[in-house]
Each structure stands twice: as structure tokens, then as C-alpha cells.
Amino acid sequence: MARLPVYLRALHALAERGVATVSSEELASVAGVNSAKLRKDLSHLGSYGTRGVGYDVEYLIYQISRELGLTQDWAVAIVGVGNLGRALANYGGFASRGFRIAALLEADTSIVGSRIAGLAVEHIDKLEATVKQHGVSIGVIATPAAAAQQVCDRFVAAGVTSVLNFAPVVLTVPEGVDVRKVDLSIELQILAFHEQRKSGAEREWIQAVDA
Amino acid sequence: MARLPVYLRALHALAERGVATVSSEELASVAGVNSAKLRKDLSHLGSYGTRGVGYDVEYLIYQISRELGLTQDWAVAIVGVGNLGRALANYGGFASRGFRIAALLEADTSIVGSRIAGLAVEHIDKLEATVKQHGVSIGVIATPAAAAQQVCDRFVAAGVTSVLNFAPVVLTVPEGVDVRKVDLSIELQILAFHEQRKSGAEREWIQAVDA
DNA sequence: CCGACTTTGTGCGCGTGTTCACAAAGGAAT
DNA sequence: ATTCCTTTGTGAACACGCGCACAAAGTCGG
Incomplete structure (x- = not known):
């Protein structure tokens, strides 16, 4: 899963702030994803959460690192x-x-x-x-x-x-x-596309008339 | 669409080589996507292809650039x-x-x-x-x-x-x-993950025994 | 002018990934 | 010990994107 590195970084940030356990809701909001999706992703690695409590930050870091192959160099x-x-x-x-x-x-x-x-x-x-x-x-x-x-x-x-x-x-x-x-x-072009969409209607209209 | 910039670059490469028209099949293979997907993407911008011939390279470059908002700076x-x-x-x-x-x-x-x-x-x-x-x-x-x-x-x-x-x-x-x-x-981590998968079975087994 | 060939544009079925919603499970408090 | 509360893990509906396959459309040679 391409999202594991994102979770991993969020977890590292939490660990540095001294957070010991985290709920899927919190972690999901930090990582910028849906909490159900996060739980489903994590459940694919095994049952590392504790119901009513959440996930142990350090343990989860270790498990994700291992899954991603980051324990070897x-x-x-x-x-x-x-x-x-x-x-x-x-x-x-x-x-x-x-x-x-x-x-x-x-x-x-x-x-x-x-x-x-x-x-x-x-x-x-x-x-x-x-x-x-x-x-x-x-x-x-x-x-x-x-x-x-x-x-x-x-x-x-x-x-x-x-x-x-x-x-x-x-x-x-x-x-x-x-x-x-x-x-x-490419990333910039995608931003430009959305930017154009936002400043949208009147510009499109001008272009239509122009054509 | 996030793929338009890729098409655009492929088209620029073709234009530099002096190619005047291109079929969806050719362009798709250069851009590394399925030809049906490419045609569907392009059809969202309008009907700019000619059946039996293909797409005019210069015209398509202009249309995609306009769609992406690259005609303005x-x-x-x-x-x-x-x-x-x-x-x-x-x-x-x-x-x-x-x-x-x-x-x-x-x-x-x-x-x-x-x-x-x-x-x-x-x-x-x-x-x-x-x-x-x-x-x-x-x-x-x-x-x-x-x-x-x-x-x-x-x-x-x-x-x-x-x-x-x-x-x-x-x-x-x-x-x-x-x-x-x-x-x-993150990109490197994703590669490492797949790399681990490839050199896979015996290593997983060792890790399992190790744990 | 006509027929054969090429290539587009798209309807449809399928598989994947996402989200909702809930039951099961563990913790805390009395 | 029992009850309540929180949070996980997951079944099921949903949505989306992909690709096949084909009909419509246009070109080219005769």
C-alpha cells in the first residue's frame, strides 16, 4: 500500500511529541485520510490495535517499518x-x-x-x-x-x-x-489546471467568445 | 485529469521529431497507457481526432495546453x-x-x-x-x-x-x-516495499522464524 | 462512386478501492 | 462483577476507473 509511508511519517511525528497511543480517528486526521480506510489498511498487517484504546505508536511504527522493509537498509x-x-x-x-x-x-x-x-x-x-x-x-x-x-x-x-x-x-x-x-x-501543471478551474467561469466565457 | 501532462509531453516529443499526426495506439504506447483510456481522456476535451487517420499533433498540443491552462502564464x-x-x-x-x-x-x-x-x-x-x-x-x-x-x-x-x-x-x-x-x-519507501516483495519468500520466512 | 480498411468514440461489464455503519472487544468505573 | 463507554475490525453497499469490443465515421485506392 502506497499510504503506509504517510502513516509512518505521521506516527514518527507523534512519537517525537511523546504520544504513546493514538486512535485511528486521530491518526487518520493527521495523515489526511478517512479513518475507516486507515483501519482497513492497518488490519491488513495484522491486529495491532486495542479496542477502546487505539494503537501503540512505537509498536505500530515498528510493524509498518517491517512491512515496508525499512528494518533492513x-x-x-x-x-x-x-x-x-x-x-x-x-x-x-x-x-x-x-x-x-x-x-x-x-x-x-x-x-x-x-x-x-x-x-x-x-x-x-x-x-x-x-x-x-x-x-x-x-x-x-x-x-x-x-x-x-x-x-x-x-x-x-x-x-x-x-x-x-x-x-x-x-x-x-x-x-x-x-x-x-x-x-x-507535471505536478505544477495539475495545480495550474485546478487553478484555472477555480478562477473559472468568466475566463472560460472569454475564451469561448474569443474562439 | 492527471494524465494530460503526460500526453502533452509525449506529443511535444513527437512534434519535435516532425510527426504530424498520431493514432491513439501510437500515442498511448509512447505515454505508457492503454489506448482506449487515452481515447476516452481525449474525448472529454471534445472530438479532436479524425477516424481512420488519428490526431493532429499540433492541434492536440494546443487543445491540451488550453485545457490545462498553459496558454496563459x-x-x-x-x-x-x-x-x-x-x-x-x-x-x-x-x-x-x-x-x-x-x-x-x-x-x-x-x-x-x-x-x-x-x-x-x-x-x-x-x-x-x-x-x-x-x-x-x-x-x-x-x-x-x-x-x-x-x-x-x-x-x-x-x-x-x-x-x-x-x-x-x-x-x-x-x-x-x-x-x-x-x-x-515516500517514493523510495514504495520501491523498497516492492523490492522486498520481490526478494520475498525466503526473507519473510526467516523473519517469521526470527519472531 | 464504391468498397475495403483504418481509427475514433463509447456502451458495457468487471474488478478494485472507498466509505458507511455496526457488532465485537477491551477498559474503566462503580 | 456488571455496566457503560470507547474504539477497533469488518461486512456490505457504493462509486469509480479501466479495458474490451464494437459500431459509426472517415480515408484511400480503384
Whole structure:
């Protein structure tokens, strides 16, 4: 379930505030979902709640972490050390969730060798070797669109079976490989669409007359 | 529809390659969706296809752009000029889709005044003034989690009705304000989950025995 | 002008995910 | 111990989105 990470973050926030137990109603409102949906989601992991009381925050954190596989740590390789790659390398949310950045890879030789977030940037030729050496199972693509498919193919050939893609292209991968895409401009376009709808009627009318 | 931006990008790619018309089948395969779904999506905008031929690429680009409100340009303000803010400011995909970065705002006074992507970084105190001056309707939050809600509130109070949030918190906003959230670590967690499933059975078994 | 072929637009059935609403279960108080 | 109150876990209705499959519509060659 794609919502578990959201619950997990809400729970971490509660834990930091010293909350010991939480009802589905409260947790749902923090996470921004329906309480029945939350209970059904949690019930899929087992019966970890106590009727009349709620859920034990720490215990639930542990159970969700285990379900998501965050109790083990994952080696991640980032290809493309532009602005986005740098932002990702410095993003604190990875290490705290069991993700370890094993390598930063870059094609531009003028960047290779510099240090970002405590890691030396390596040349992309080292991709296969790095993947094998660190047991990388998740590849992050933060390259320009033109290079993305090629990098993806190399990841796949090297045995990586999960890819997080920030380049604005649709990657094609063989069966059994997962790709998730984050596209910053798509999110903005969706907002613009709703924005247009809101400032709506009179503008639509003008457009209709205009046409 | 959240898929229109994807179609739009696929169409732009086709247009650059000089393709004049495209069938739903081809476009669907480029965009990575089912062709019937694509046709149904497009039919919601009107009947812009020609049976036996397909869709005129340029015309369809125009129609989708108009539907998404990309024919007008949108002023965007980015708050938080850390690594992520810088990456966003330099991201080329915005300007080419009608999004104009009106201002970069930052709380850290040691960064205020520097120039990023051709813009001078301003102090966050200028938020309200900037929003009014440039007619900003979309606010982008690239601050640490702790500052996000506060910045969001200021955006809303200043009249911004669409917020793109990169901070790992759930923002609460009044009715009528749209929030979209991009969370890098959630995407990784989802990949880790599937990865765990794939390398699955024997590990689950070990965990079961372990418990 | 006509027939064969291509491709759109859409009606329909299906599966998934969401929400409501309630019974079962545990805790607290007397 | 019994009763009441809170909250979970879940059955069942509902809604939605997806994809198949096909008829309508348009093109192209003869």
C-alpha cells in the first residue's frame, strides 16, 4: 500500500511529541485520510490495535517499518549530479529511513572527483562495478531526459530491479523491474489546471467568445 | 485529469521529431497507457481526432495546453533556496510550460541577495509583497519540514490558492486551496516495499522464524 | 462512386478501492 | 462483577476507473 509511508511519517511525528497511543480517528486526521480506510489498511498487517484504546505508536511504527522493509537498509545509487542530484544527496530523509546512498555517478568529467554530502562523485563508467560492490538494489536517475533511458538500461543490466526516475521521460523496462516517476513539472501543471478551474467561469466565457 | 501532462509531453516529443499526426495506439504506447483510456481522456476535451487517420499533433498540443491552462502564464514563487530550491529554480521544464518563476524567497540572510538562475534571492519578509506584485497564484515550498506550515499559511493569507509542497509534512489549508505534495522519501519507501516483495519468500520466512 | 480498411468514440461489464455503519472487544468505573 | 463507554475490525453497499469490443465515421485506392 502506497499510504503506509504517510502513516509512518505521521506516527514518527507523534512519537517525537511523546504520544504513546493514538486512535485511528486521530491518526487518520493527521495523515489526511478517512479513518475507516486507515483501519482497513492497518488490519491488513495484522491486529495491532486495542479496542477502546487505539494503537501503540512505537509498536505500530515498528510493524509498518517491517512491512515496508525499512528494518533492513537499502543501498541507493544516484546518477546525475546536477542540481537535483545534489539536492537528493543532501536530503536527510533518506538515511533516517534505512536508505544509504552508496554512490554518486556522473558523466561530466569536470564534476567527477568532487565531494557532495561526504561522497566522492564517481564516473558513470563505474556504474556496474558500484552496483555489484555495494549491492545496490535501487537506482535513482537524475540525469537530463536524453540520458535517462540509457542509464536505466545499464542499471537493469547490472541487476537493479527498482528505479526512481526524475527525468521527464517514460522509461521502458523489462518485466519484473519497478519504475516510479517523479515529474516536477507535471505536478505544477495539475495545480495550474485546478487553478484555472477555480478562477473559472468568466475566463472560460472569454475564451469561448474569443474562439 | 492527471494524465494530460503526460500526453502533452509525449506529443511535444513527437512534434519535435516532425510527426504530424498520431493514432491513439501510437500515442498511448509512447505515454505508457492503454489506448482506449487515452481515447476516452481525449474525448472529454471534445472530438479532436479524425477516424481512420488519428490526431493532429499540433492541434492536440494546443487543445491540451488550453485545457490545462498553459496558454496563459503562471507566476510561481519558490520559498526555500536550499539544494532543492536551487534545483527547482534551474529546472528548465517550468518556463517551457508557461510557468514563470517570479521570486525566490529565503529566511537565511546569508543566502539572501545571491543570484540563482538569474534571480536575486529575496528575504522571506517580502513574501506578501512579492505575491501581490507579480500576481503569484502558485507557491512552492522547498523549506525544512518545520517551516513549511508557517510558510503555507503566509501564502494562503497572501491569496495564493495552489501550493506545491516538497517538505515532508501534511499541510492543513482552508477550503478552496489546493495542495500537492511531492515526497522523495515516500517514493523510495514504495520501491523498497516492492523490492522486498520481490526478494520475498525466503526473507519473510526467516523473519517469521526470527519472531 | 464504391468498397475495403483504418481509427475514433463509447456502451458495457468487471474488478478494485472507498466509505458507511455496526457488532465485537477491551477498559474503566462503580 | 456488571455496566457503560470507547474504539477497533469488518461486512456490505457504493462509486469509480479501466479495458474490451464494437459500431459509426472517415480515408484511400480503384
